[in-house]
Amino acid sequence: MPLNLLRIILTVCLIGFFLSCQEKESGVALNFQERNEISYNFHVRPILSDKCFACHGPDANKREAxxxxxxxxxxxxxxxVNPEKHAIVPKDPGSSEVYRRLVSDDPGERMPPPESNLHLSQEEIDLIKKWxxxxxxxxxxWAFVKPQKADLPKISKPTWPNQDLDFFILEKMExxxxxxxxxxxxxxxxxxINLDITGLPPSPEQISAFENNxxxxxxxxxxxxxLALPSFGEKWAALWMDISRYADSYGYQDDNIRTQWPYRDWVIHAFNKNLPYDQFITWQLAGDLLPDTDKEKILATAFNRNHKYTEEGGVIEEEYRVEYVLDKTNTFSKGIIGLTMECAQCHDHKYDPVSQKEYFELYAFFNNTPEKGYEGDVxxxxPAKTPILWIEKEDTEKILDFINHRDSSRLMVSVMEELKVLRPTYILDRGLYDAPSTQVSPSTPSAVLDFDPKKYPKNRLGLAQWTVSPDNPLTSRVFVNLVWQEIFGQGIVKSTGDxxxxxxxxSHPELLDWLxxxxxxxxxxxxxxIKQLLTSATYRQSSKxxxxxxxxxxxxxxxxxxxxLRLPAENIRDHILASSGLLVKEIGGPSVKPYQPKGLWEAATSGRGxxxxxxxxxxxxxxxRGLYTFIKLTSPPPMPIIFDGSNRDLCEVNRGRTNTPLQALVMLNDPLVLEASAFLATALLKEEKSPEIYLETAFEKILCRKPTSEERKIILTYxxxxxxxxxxxxxxxxxxxxSGNRPLxxxxxxxETAALMQVITMLYNLEEAITKI
Incomplete structure (x- = not known):
């Protein structure tokens, strides 16, 4: 077998091997039994929630006995059913029916019942007995208790921490x-830090200057x-695009184009000017209701309008209008306060203390807009649905100067607006749009934080104020956890949206509360x-x-x-473009349609629009950059999806990291990779230097370090x-x-050009090229 063919095969095999060695997302049981005392929150409740609450939890309709x-x-x-007995008798397991049923040998008495296919281990039974x-x-x-700043824990290596957060990490580590x-x-x-702050790699010149500084x-x-670069906003806007379920089409069968991209420009702008997070949330929830509202604050409310819309003839308008309000409610609960409340649409939540009534009280905040369920077919x-914000050319030269709009046409963006006459809200029986029952007024789940009508208006502005109140136990925890996930790959709470x-x-409850x-x-x-996390000793460790x-x-x-951590899908594209010199650094503007296989859209369309x-x-x-790739909901772009990008159908706060052979095939065959490799090869050869020099330069541009002597020999031989x-x-x-469309x-x-291109393609296919280490 020719050596070059063997090397290609080995490269593909190594990619698969390295990808398979990436760390799986955590499911490890944590050691919370450091003290002899059993905690309901950290030991017992998880057991009861998994094995018992479906029948003996918050949902009154499904509660047994x-x-x-x-x-x-x-x-x-x-x-x-037996007034002489009690489920739990504190300090007396033998008289507690719960414990007696857990250890019973009688199938008719044992809990959980055998037909449920649920079973408690002996360790779990022992924990409940001890509790x-x-x-x-x-x-x-724990998440419904207002966070408190604990004292920094005592550690044996007080010289190690760079930040206060390091004390909490080192304590657990020890x-x-x-x-x-x-x-x-x-x-x-x-x-x-370049990848975490800007999503782009450093240049060889930057690396050399930093190493010598x-x-x-x-x-x-x-x-x-x-942090001061415009690319910071682009990197961090990608996270918020997933949460706000941003897309460039309406979804459903006809799936026509819409123009929500000025909202994306606003998110980039908000991150770049470091808009405080409480204002960032308030503007998006209720910017139109602020006393000093303007077009920028109204534009921010497009956050609520990014969900799917139907353009199919024959639909029932009210059915889809209700569907849109449900989506707004679920996006708020998952993306901002970190609760999965959607099951309470149909019945009381089976696990969390959220009733169906409370769900529709939250829903009521979003139910008072002139939005329609159907505005006509494709x-x-x-390009926008009622209510609409019209953005004039003069707006983009003044208050909305961050919007990248090149021509003089007006732009349309779907935003929020309140009805002049309050629309009544009802609990929907089984969540059905046509089964209204009891009328409710706007409020929030009391288990989280009471909604005080004397303090907050009963509209979206009141909801926003409740959300960012320092007494709200969830909002700050949720965002801090999201940022931690972005930087360390997994949140302090792994289930970021729940x-x-x-x-x-x-994993570190005191640290989460402290942050x-x-x-x-x-x-x-x-x-x-972000700077706090990046300057910590925890962050600055080696990944060995x-x-x-x-x-x-x-x-x-x-x-x-x-x-x-493998890079997010958008940043894989960004890395290829930036390291090759192809990247166009324009900020904002309409989405773009890069290379993709023929026929994908045509196979997933109604043939109209x-x-x-x-x-x-x-x-x-x-x-x-990958942030600007056009997202059609019924046929999302294949390369980002293969690398676990969001399809943006719904609010998403946590992308998985899968390893599939398709990822290696993309890196070997995608026109962008091949074109970038050819472009970089051509650029390096123009410098008329020796192969040893331009091969090392290519290595540094792609892997952001100098090659070892052995690596030099391998790439030179190849x-x-x-x-x-x-x-x-x-x-x-x-x-x-x-390869590609760029003229050469x-x-x-x-x-020589083709050979250098092959080497560069091989470098892009190394696991290290698309991994933050």
Missing amino acids: GLRLDIASSAYEALR ISQGAKYEPH KAGLSPNEPAGKATLLKR KDKEAYEKEIDRL MQSK LGMQGDLP AVDFMENRWDVKRL VDQKSLEKDPENIYLSRYPR ELKTYKQDTGAMLYR FKEEKTKFETDKETAFELVK NEKEING
């Missing part, structure tokens, strides 16, 4: 018998420089929070894995090393082999280098 185990008053009282013996003390759910990794090298750290504050100054489609009863327990309070104390400053830490903490819950066929863009628009092959097969060399000077296309 009238027994409710999620609150103390019900669990302690006499059983309805009852200790007094069966109930606690409010209790688990682990030690922190050594600091990462300067080149690795520079790549890491002896200033003790060089690292912090570099973070400040990066042949009458408009801090409720069925969500994961926080949440600190964030509010410092005026909800987003850039400060030793056997001891791998065995004790395979999923890196205790962060004794920096996690190796502007988007019935895919019209690929040309020129500079082919080389925009280059020479490929050059020999292409010099005798000029036709193949020509076809290879002509045919005089520049030769065996």
